[in-house]
Amino acid sequence: MWGQLCIFFGGAGLFVYVTRKLNPGSWDNWNNKYRVKDDLYLFPLAIQLFRHYVIQCLITKKFTLWYEYENLSLGKNSDSKIAVNYPRQIKDFKEFGEGAFVVESLTYRELYNEVLRMSFILHHDYGIAKGDVVTMFFMNKPLFIIIWLALWNLGATPTFINYNLTSNPLVHCIKVVESRIVLVDDECINTFNKTRSQLESELPHLSIRIIDETSTMAQLREPARQTYRESDKIRDSGVRYWDPAVLVYTSGTTGLPKSAVNSWRKLFMATHLFPRSMHMDSSSNIYTAMPLYHGTASILGVLPALLVGGTISIGHKFSLSSYWTQVKLCDSNTIQYVGEVCRYLVDSKETANEADCYGKIKLAYGNGLRPDIWMKLKKRFHIPVIGEFYSSSEAPFATTCYEYNGIGVGALRNNGYLLDKFLSLQYKLVRMDPEDETSIYRNPKTGLCEDPGVNEKAEMIMRILNPKSIKTTFPGYVNDDAATYSKIIRNVFKEGDAWVRSDDLMRKDELGCIYFVDRMGDTYRWKSENVSTTEVENQILEFVPEIQSCVIVGARVKNHEGRAGYLLVQTVNNNSENQAQREKILDDIYKVGQNHLPHFARPVFVVFENISFTDNHKISKKLFRDPVLPNGKNGNMKVYYLDNQTKGYRPLDGVTYAQIANGKIRL
Structure with a gap:
């Protein structure tokens, strides 16, 4: 290669x-x-x-990667170069503006010292050692990064978990990775406690540690506090490049979230190849308000920034009103996005300190930026370059698009001819069956697959370098070989080869630029998260006994990124209930969403619909795909939408849908 x-x-x-x-x-x-x-x-x-x-x-x-981080932290200018910025909000922003924030900064040397002090606490007080899998239930803050790096120092494996999860999904996520200990941000304690008794019952050997941020940070700032650096011999013992460096979670088609292995090999690429393709260097100061439990912010945000000697500036969570104020206060020259965030920014009225940032942002990068928003973002905020990428929690690598001259607007890859030829050895598009876009086409004469035509829908697949040892390239999912190997397709372009399916449809234009088309299978994307339809359906059926069958699909909403959850339900009485009874069912669906599903997976629309089964007793979801809002394809369907103001489902009509489309009503 x-x-x-x-x-x-x-x-x-x-x-x-x-x-x-x-x-x-x-x-x-x-x-x-x-x-x-x-x-x-x-x-x-x-x-x-x-x-x-x-x-x-x-x-x-x-x-x-501990060694590369350590070398930077002990190298030249480590006492003065800022590694991490954190604009901590201490007052009401509407009243105090910029004064509502205090920017906390750590130099590379300061961060390293605090990591070693945290390592001492984790090792001596909590008993964390080499080989332990440690779950982090944390919000965005410097302590997240400190604990993460301390775990690497100890040779432990950090697991980043969505702090919105509760009930069965949370229990499953901790159980599937065989985590010995879970570290809980004290700011997340109310959410975590909803499931704590269930965790203690089902996982009696799990150690639960609540991390008080204020007292912990005070300890880490004490110069006399003891430090701990694990010996290289212990840290490196038995480590292979395909072993997990970080575990994150992804929605899939089998119900509950799966824990995706992000190997040392993948993170090496993320910290070397990715920054170069995005023209990042030690002068880069990246602001991200994306959740650090997501690979977008952690693996393609924190790591590239720190390992090129730049600065990562982390927002606690995304705030439209104070976004540019935080960017200004952190003196950032790069911003990270997911597509929906860009729509919020572009569609909003001018916000505080926005104009102060004009011309100062050299690069906006992320994934999921719609073509119609792309140029608006550049023009409004005077940003010369958009860096779009495509990856997934479990994918072996990412594609990149560095657009500065109009070539590749809306693309997820716009490499030139030479790099295209080389990368085709690593990933390719493969033609789909014209009769079923979820199935890869095989030539009936050769049995092999084919390249797609220009702008033809195709699935992106990634090469397994050693088909006899799948996991050296694609470690897949933790303790779930069935899910891992279900993504492998063999004998694709020649006998004996093996590739990883992405489950995403793409197209390639005349210049070789690749564009995202849609997701396949039983997932859809909403609020920059992949939603497992099976997980939602299982929760609804478990907690709403009046429902006999249900199907959830993704519905396109005008001027919104991704697809919103569109739930079709058939009751045990075949939808013969009166209006009062239907409202009771709708209230129960609402409660299930609030208590058992993360916010992005809650059904946004609900309809009562008869659901038919195939001859093998399965529901054919193809019949329900691409629903039409506001009132169905025939215009007569009664649709209910999730009204966050009244905390329930209310009838959807044309006027209401127009308000949703123009942003007056937020979904």
């Missing part, structure tokens, strides 16, 4: 040199079409990756 990469870029460099010397005009035209200059920018990275790969895999065998 590395030899192929060097041949690609070396040959390209020679060709470019000769072309520019002989015919400068021809070079300009050629470069605009094939973007070779952009590809050559990544050439030094090829050498770096190869050198690091050889040294790490064959000589030192130090796969953990």
Whole structure:
């Protein structure tokens, strides 16, 4: 692989040199079409990756990123270079404006010292040691990063969990990774306590530790406080590059969340290849208000910032009114987004300190940015570059789009010709069955799959480097081999090869730019989260006995990113209930959403509909896909929507839907 990469870029460099010397005009035209200059920018990275790969895999065998972080923390300027900013809100923003925040900053050396002090507490007070799986139920704050790095120091594996989870999903998430201990942010204690008795009953050996932020941070700032650094020999013992560095969770098609392995190999790519493709360096100051339990903010936010020697500025949570104030106070020059956040920013009236940030943001990067919002974001906030990426919690790597000149607007990849050829060795688009877009097409004569045509719907698949050892490339999901291997497809382009399915439909245009089309299967995306339809349906059926069958699909909502949950229910009385009885069922559905589902998975729309089964007693969800709002395809369906003001489901009509579309009513 590395030899192929060097041949690609070396040959390209020679060709470019000769072309520019002989015919400068021809070079300009050629470069605009094939973007070779952009590809050559990544050439030094090829050498770096190869050198690091050889040294790490064959000589030192130090796969953990702890050492790279430590070297930066003890290196030149570590006493003055800011590693982490945190705008802590201490007053009411409407009343005090900028004065509502105090920016807490840690230099690289300060952060490192606090990590070592936290390591002492975790090791000596909590008994955490090499090999332990530790669940973190935490909100965004510096303590999240401190504990994370301290666990790496100890050789433990951090597990980032959604702090909105309760009930069965929370129990499952802790159980499936065989976590020995869960560390709970005291700010999340009310949510956690809703499930605490269930956890203590079902997992009696689980140690639950509530971390008081105020007292803990006070201890970490004491210079005389004891520190602990684990020995390299213990930390490195038995570690392989495909072992988990971090565990995060993803919704799937089997019901409850799955814990996705993010290996040291994947994180190495995230901290070397990704920053280079996004033109990040030590001057980058990245502001993110995305939740750190998500790989977007942690793996592609915190790690790239810290391991290029830059600054990560973390918002406690997303706030539209104070967003630009926090960006200004942190002096950030880069912002991280998910698509829905950009829509909020673009559609809002000018907010406080917004104009102060014009021209100061060099890059906005993230995933899920709609094409119609893309250029509006750049224009309104004077941002020259959008960096869109595509990845998933379990995917072996990511694709990137660095758009600065109009090529690739709305794309998730816009690499040039040379890099495209090389990356096609790692991932490709594969043609789908024209009769069923959820099935990959195979040529009836050869039995092999085919490349799609230009702009044809296709699934992205990722190559398994060693088909005889799947998990060295795709570790998959923790303690769930069935789910892991269900994503593998074999004998795709030649006999014996193996690839990972993404379950996402894409298309490639004439220039080779790749665009997201839609998700496949039993998940949909809402509020930047993947929602498992099976999980929602199971919770509804378990707690609302009046419902006999139900189906939830994703519904497109005008001017909204993703798809909102659209629940179809059939009662035990075949929907013959009167209005008062239906309202009682709707109230019960609302309670299930509040008590047993994270906010993004709660049904936004509900309809009473007869649900038919196939001959093998399964519900054909294809019959219910792409529902039409506000009143169905025939215009006569009575739809109820989740009214957050009145805390229940209310009838949806054209006027109400128009208010939802223009943002007057927030879903």
